[in-house]
Amino acid sequence: xxxRRGAGAWWRGRALAVAAVAGLLAGxxxxxxxxxxxxxxxxxxxxxxxxxxxxxxxxxxxERRTGIDVRYEGSRDVDAVLAARVQEGTPPELAALSSPGDxxxxxxxxxxxxxxxxxxxxxTDKAYAPDWVTLGRVDGRRMAVVVKAALKSxxxxxxxxxxxxxxxxxxxxxxxxxxxxxxxxxxxPSAPWCLGLASSSASGWPGTDWIEDxxxxxSGPDVYDRWVSGQLAWNSPEIEGAWKAWGDLLAAGRSxxxxxxxxxxxxxxxxxxxxxxxxxxxxxPGLVAAPPACALDHQGSFASGWYAAAxxxxxxxxxxxxxxxxxxxxxxxxxxxxxxxxxxAGDVMAMFHDTPEAxxxxxxxxxxxxxxxxxxxxxxxPNRGVxxxxxxxxSVAQALGRTLAEAEAIRFDGSDLMPTAMRGAFYRAVxxxxxxxxxxxxxxxxxxxxxxxxxx
Numbered sequence: 001x002x003x004r005r006g007a008g009a010w011w012r013g014r015a016l017a018v019a020a021v022a023g024l025l026a027g028x029x030x031x032x033x034x035x036x037x038x039x040x041x042x043x044x045x046x047x048x049x050x051x052x053x054x055x056x057x058x059x060x061x062x063e064r065r066t067g068i069d070v071r072y073e074g075s076r077d078v079d080a081v082l083a084a085r086v087q088e089g090t091p092p093e094l095a096a097l098s099s100p101g102d103x104x105x106x107x108x109x110x111x112x113x114x115x116x117x118x119x120x121x122x123x124t125d126k127a128y129a130p131d132w133v134t135l136g137r138v139d140g141r142r143m144a145v146v147v148k149a150a151l152k153s154x155x156x157x158x159x160x161x162x163x164x165x166x167x168x169x170x171x172x173x174x175x176x177x178x179x180x181x182x183x184x185x186x187x188x189p190s191a192p193w194c195l196g197l198a199s200s201s202a203s204g205w206p207g208t209d210w211i212e213d214x215x216x217x218x219s220g221p222d223v224y225d226r227w228v229s230g231q232l233a234w235n236s237p238e239i240e241g242a243w244k245a246w247g248d249l250l251a252a253g254r255s256x257x258x259x260x261x262x263x264x265x266x267x268x269x270x271x272x273x274x275x276x277x278x279x280x281x282x283x284x285p286g287l288v289a290a291p292p293a294c295a296l297d298h299q300g301s302f303a304s305g306w307y308a309a310a311x312x313x314x315x316x317x318x319x320x321x322x323x324x325x326x327x328x329x330x331x332x333x334x335x336x337x338x339x340x341x342x343x344x345a346g347d348v349m350a351m352f353h354d355t356p357e358a359x360x361x362x363x364x365x366x367x368x369x370x371x372x373x374x375x376x377x378x379x380x381x382p383n384r385g386v387x388x389x390x391x392x393x394x395s396v397a398q399a400l401g402r403t404l405a406e407a408e409a410i411r412f413d414g415s416d417l418m419p420t421a422m423r424g425a426f427y428r429a430v431x432x433x434x435x436x437x438x439x440x441x442x443x444x445x446x447x448x449x450x451x452x453x454x455x456x
Contacts, residue, residue: 038069039357044082045096045347048074054377061373062364068357086111091352094362096147099416100135100348101423107138108456113354115142120363127368127385131410136348145366149346149380151404152413153213153325156287156297156307159318169323170296173217176326180252183295193250194294195275196283197431205415206280207246207430210298212343212414214242217328221341221411228414230422230455234447241330243444247437275434281306288314298325300345301380301400316396324403344382344404345413380404422454 047055052074059070073092075081079102085091086106097103106112115121121142125133136144155176157169165183170176180192197204215224219238226232227239234240275283286293288307297303307320314320324342349365351358364370368385375381375390378397384405391397415423429443 038067039355040069040071041094041355041357041361042071042073042092043094043096043361044073044075044078044085044092045349046074046076046078046098047072047096047347048076050377054374054379057377058365058370058373059361061369062361066357066360068360070361086352093351093353093355093358094349095352096347096349098345098347099420099423100144100412101417101419103144103348103350104138104417105419106350106352107141107143112143112350112352115145115351115362118359118363120360121145121366124363124366124368124383127383129382129384129408129410131408132382135410135412144348144350145362146346146382147349147365147370148374149344149382149404151301151380151400151407152209152343152345153216153341154298154300154303154322155325156284156299156303156320156322157295158287158292159321161292161295169321170326171323172326173328176296177249177252179296180249184252190292191286191294192252192296194283194286194297194299195250196278196280197275197434198277198279202427203276204427204430206299207434208415208426209300209343209413210246211239211242211426211430212411213298213325214245214328215239215414216341216343216411217325218242218245218330221409224411224414228411228417230418230451234451235441235444238330240440240444243433243440245328247433247440276431285310288312288319301404304396304400305378316394321396322400341409341411342404342407343413344407344410345416375401382407382410419454422450425450425454 082095136142170179183190183192223238284297284299284303284306287297288310307314371381371383372386372390382404388398388401391401415426429447432443
């Protein structure tokens with residue numbers, strides 16, 4: 001794979017400012033063949049640094065076998081870069097985005113090509129649970145494929161810390177409340193929850209994961225689908241109840257969470273600027289700090305990399321482990337699901353310029369060979385043809401892989417499915433709620449006004 005490393009340092013992972021997009025494109029960094037007679041496929045994505053290096057290794061067998069030159073372009077501002085190129089009429093052949101909501105918009109405006117007639121994809125689909133295939137459909141047509149996945153709906157904990165307090169990993173909502181109270185009380189109280197909400201222009205997204213999990217846990221996938229698609233009001237009892245449940249859970253710790261101290265009873269955690277300003281990936285390693293800064297972390301499968309990279313070289317399965325986010329009672333005292341529904345995230349790839357070479361690469365990336373290579377780098381795959389032995393040889397990595405592959409019922413990250421304007425309003429609402437939970441009614445009213453204008 002020729003990634004044109006000398007074409008610009010931004011490929012190595014430095015974020016592109018939106019104002020620099022035009023200059024980068026004018027500089028001819030991407031899309032040219034450089035005189036090569038080999039067929040070329042350009043791919044745009046958000047993978048930079050080690051992730052981009054991993055992608056190079058994944059496509060190398062494809063390049064050797066087909067003679068196709070894969071030109072990868074990586075940017076942390078991939079949405080802005082793609083929008084600019086689509087607007088100028090110079091899109092890449094393939095683009096991978098973490099927000100399917102954006103791809104839905106491109107599909108409905110005729111910017112991407114349908115994939116229904118790619119026979120190899122139909123064969124590959126047999127290795128995936130039906131919900132994974134459905135994720136790539138827009139208005140009944142296959143428009144994208146999931147090429148890299150993450151598992152959410154997880155609670156991370158330190159087994160030794162739990163054992164010291166004679167606690168087991170929370171299996172029920174009551175267990176979770178009890179654990180939070182236990183860590184906040186006693187002779188050596190500690191913050192029950194790791195929580196950092198800062199993430200540049202996407203600040204607030206870790207809180208949206210909480211709300212999404214709680215909607216699924218309390219009301220089930222049908223309500224979740226109606227809410228995410230804009231059919232259910234934000235101030236409906238189901239959605240309002242999820243916000244209040246999150247506040248109750250944070251307040252159960254009384255001494256608070258990392259970055260949030262104090263409590264205001266059932267209305268939610270007391271405010272602190274620390275939670276609003278702490279980067280999400282800086283709060284999570286508090287779980288494995290010495291001494292621990294927090295006892296429970298609600299994060300996706302990617303958090304395992306943060307823990308493993310923390311000082312002291314924490315050991316998976318010994319210093320950190322995970323359990324599934326439990327079902328939760330709703331106002332009627334029942335839970336919203338009969339079995340586990342996993343929230344997932346990932347990168348979905350679509351074809352912006354239909355060529356035979358792009359079709360070949362897309363089918364390859366969804367197939368078992370490429371997916372097996374990807375999980376060896378620490379990623380996850382829902383492809384059931386990928387052997388668990390391909391994952392790194394730790395109990396945590398293989399358990400994550402098994403959990404994802406065996407999930408029959410999944411739902412994609414709700415905010416990532418929402419239109420851009422709705423997603424941004426959701427992020428901001430999380431920040432407002434942590435700052436002042438007493439304003440929940442107004443926050444939900446504002447979100448519903450945003451809903452009325454965000455959906456077609």
